[in-house]
Amino acid sequence: MYDSPLAIQSFAEFSEREKQLLVCWDDYLTKKKVPSGLRSLISSSWKRCERMRVSPLQTQVQVVSDQYDLLQKKVENKLLLEVAMPFMEEIFLHFPTEKIISAVLTDACGVIIEIKANQKSLSTAESHTFFQGADWTEGSAGTNAIGTALATGQPTQVFGAEHFCWAWHPWVCSAVPIRDPLTNKILGILDISGEKGLVLAHDLYYLVSQVGKIEHNLTLHLTQENALTLQTLTDSMGDPFVVIDVNGTVKRSNVPAKMMLDLKEESILFNILEWAADPLEWRERLSNIFEEKLRSRNGTAWVAKFYPYKIAGKLFGSMVLFKKEWSQRIQTSVGHVARFHFSDLVTQHPSMLNLIEVAKKAAFSDQTVLITGETGTGKEVLAQAIHNHGSRREGPFVAVNCGAIPEELLASELFGYEKGAFTGANRQGKKGKFLLADKGTILLDEIGDLPLKVQTYLLRVLEERMVHPLGRERPIPVDVRVIAATHKDLEQELRKGNFREDLYFRLKVIHFQLPPLRRRKQDLPLLVDRMVAQLTKGKRKPSVDPAAMRVLEAYHWPGNLRELRNVLDRALFYAENRIGLEHLPKEIVEQARDREAVWIMSSWKEKREPLDEREKLLWALEATRWNITQTARILNVSRMTVYRWMKRYGL
Ligand SMILES: Nc1ncnc2c1ncn2[C@@H]1O[C@H](COP(=O)(O)OP(=O)(O)OP(=O)(O)O)[C@@H](O)[C@H]1O
Structure with missing residues (x-):
């Protein structure tokens, strides 16, 4: 049988195909033989469903996530959600208004983590366990576009009786895997599901092009995040690290480089340190890995190791890691x-x-x-x-x-x-x-x-x-x-x-x-106070904003006290008379917020007393420092709802 990702090629064959598929489904279940009129991607999926003992008569799928697990999943998939949401909104705008149709996003395990639909569609979807927290892998829901796209890694459309479970026969769904641009791993699935008659209204290829844009934006985010991670990582390294362009101009440097080598961004690396070899000579060598000896202004002897910095094969400069000469180290x-x-x-x-x-x-x-x-x-x-x-x-x-x-x-x-x-x-x-x-x-x-x-x-x-x-x-x-x-x-x-x-x-x-520091969080205010005093050595000691302190308390500190000291050192480098959130590395602020959000949810869980709407809203707003998007995500409602509630409760 032909194996197009599309379930039907033209609307003219709609009713014919609908009947044909129903016969195929019936034959397969009653006679246990693979019907010839079926796309092979569907027959392979049906066989998998049989092996996994999926019941063709089931009407519900497994719901794996309670509110807390769902929030965890949202936190884990924060970037995916952030990038995919605007595209889901755009897809939603193209939906015919009165029809039953939804756009959903799942995580890499096929669990729905976001849904966009009108009210009517949401209620219908609800009755089919097509809601957040539901598992739409083939093992849980039989053949369906989400599960089959996950199993095959390909854009997939599943129409009417191609669904292994009869309960989804009234539907057509199209799904496309979203892949990590760096590792090519599937991060999640974008899916549109609706009434069977809408089969051509939501073209699978439109979804493919939207996923292409999502993956492009993910690349941009990951590049930015990589730069941030690199900055945090290099700041906590303890040794000086700089990135130079082919002319030796310092384009990026970590705090130790600023402090120990007295380096500033945009200064020329070769001019400000005392090199053992003629710098002019080894400028030529930037496309290779090599080491050079030098002295900083205070006389410390260093070894600088140069690593070529290439993007797509083109040399942009060098990453230089400084180590004290071992006799000093x-x-x-x-x-x-x-x-x-x-x-x-x-x-x-x-x-x-x-x-x-x-x-x-x-x-x-x-x-x-x-x-x-x-x-x-x-x-x-x-x-x-x-x-x-x-x-x-x-x-x-x-x-x-x-x-x-x-x-x-x-x-x-x-x-x-x-x-x-x-x-x-x-x-x-x-x-x-x-x-x-x-x-x-x-x-x-x-x-x-x-x-x-x-x-x-x-x-x-x-x-x-x-x-x-x-x-x-x-x-x-x-x-x-x-x-x-x-x-x-x-x-x-x-x-x-x-x-x-x-x-x-x-x-x-x-x-x-x-x-480790994460097990002695109660010491953080004391340690911060002491370290800031040590680092400012008798000069006027800046205060630390309560918001910044909360972030420091929520962060997990893999580099322990050394990392804390480096973070404070960096903050003091930028701060005047108070250390605020803006002086802390962005990665630390974001990670701390995510952790706090999860903590808030778990404390709700522990409390087990039902909180009223206003209380929940306040907790979530507090946890996210009044970030509306994050609040909406925690409460599992739209941003508009958050604004509406804020207005309702005068917040
Ligand atoms: N009690 C403290 N008060 C102030 N600063 C501290 C304290 N403990 C550690 N630090 C800071 O953390 C840095 C790391 O501490 P130290 O070198 O003792 O850690 P370590 O456990 O020996 O690390 P490593 O295993 O990497 O050698 C110190 O240079 C110091 O700046």
Whole structure:
């Protein structure tokens, strides 16, 4: 049989085809044989329905979403909804006014998340479970344009008795998958369903062209979002990052670049830093990946790694990532002095308060301490506070980032070497970090990255309290308190064979696990206040708007305290005497709002007391900072309804 995506080719064959299809449907169900007059896309779908035990006599489909789940789905599909809605409105305007016809949008699982129709159509659709939250996949609803388009990934029209379930035989529906422009994954389905007689009124090709426009707009949004995500991501990186054009003009830079390299947008990268090589030469090299050494104005040595920035094969410039030279990077605290004290660990969180109490006691012992926690939770800050509180406070605090040192140099960096120990070694020999930390504390940061060979040396040092510099016959006694830190799950590394069990138990004599910031939200106002004070260093301290604080409280902080500090640093860079929403990265504001909206819905759910219309409206308006579109989405009504209710309740 022909396999056009269209159910019928011309209106002239309408009644003939209608009868033919009914016979096909009857034959298939009674005689169990595939009728010849059927499009193969339909016969394949019927077979799938049989396998999935869909009842051809069912009159309803599964409803998977209650109000809360539906809201979750809307939040997850926020961008799709935002982009598709204007096109659904446009389609709706083309509908014949008195006819039963609706435009719907589903998510990638075939669940309806938006519907546009006149009142009459809505009531009819309601009786056929064609409403928000209903599952229109083939498994739930049998052959239908939405489910079959999802199953085949193709634009699909399903007419009359082509529907596997008789209850939808009075209908015709057309559906087109909307795909993610970047990954080509189906994001959802746009569908028009209506009375059978309207088969030609809603041309499948019109829908295809509307979906084309939706996908185009999605590309534009994604490009903008990517730029925003990139900005937030690069701001929270901690290392300077810039994008330059082919002339070396800085087009984009993150906060660390502005602060540490004193770079401004539109300045010429090659003119403002002191380069080891002639910048003119390597301008030519921008189409390749390469590294260059340089010094910033304060004398810090950096390595800049250039990555070509190409769009569709054309070179636009370069993305440049700066890293401190490893010799400067491995030592995280400056001048072997610990800056942080327990008084810096502001908290009201019960488990943090308890941790601080135990850590204060631990500060007076010489036992090895292991500090674990996600990146940026303050592991080094805690290590410094322990050092500064105990009897070693007058001694040095040496912090070593084990993950930043090339593996072949790690042992000599930690334990030192005698003069002439190996080719390329410093003539005078080198005192290792352990000896530098004598009478003080050594922090072995990123201990999870320590190669197995060096783990063996370290275990020996811990057991013997002696170091063996390379090339030296006799070991040297050393009096060091060891604190190790990692964001890795060491037990998992142990199971994978990447970490020695004996070393693990030796290190975790006292173990502190720092909670992520999202689990100590009550500390946010305190932390913000303290960090803003630290960052403004005695200058006039800007206030933080309550709205901005609420966003900070709602955000989930994957980069923890470091990310918070970077966000505040960035905000202070732009703000004058108050930090407002406009000074926070847009992505953080939007994510926080979405989360809050979900939270509001869940608290309604928990409350279980029916809220009246005005109360619900107020909650939703508050949650979205009076954003009408978002409020409408939360309440599952149109924007016009929100305006009407606001007027009705004098809001
Ligand atoms: N209690 C605090 N008060 C102020 N700032 C803090 C505090 N804790 C952490 N920070 C900030 O967060 C940054 C990251 O902290 P720290 O380096 O201790 O985290 P970490 O857990 O060791 O991170 P990583 O695992 O990435 O090494 C610090 O540089 C500091 O700016």
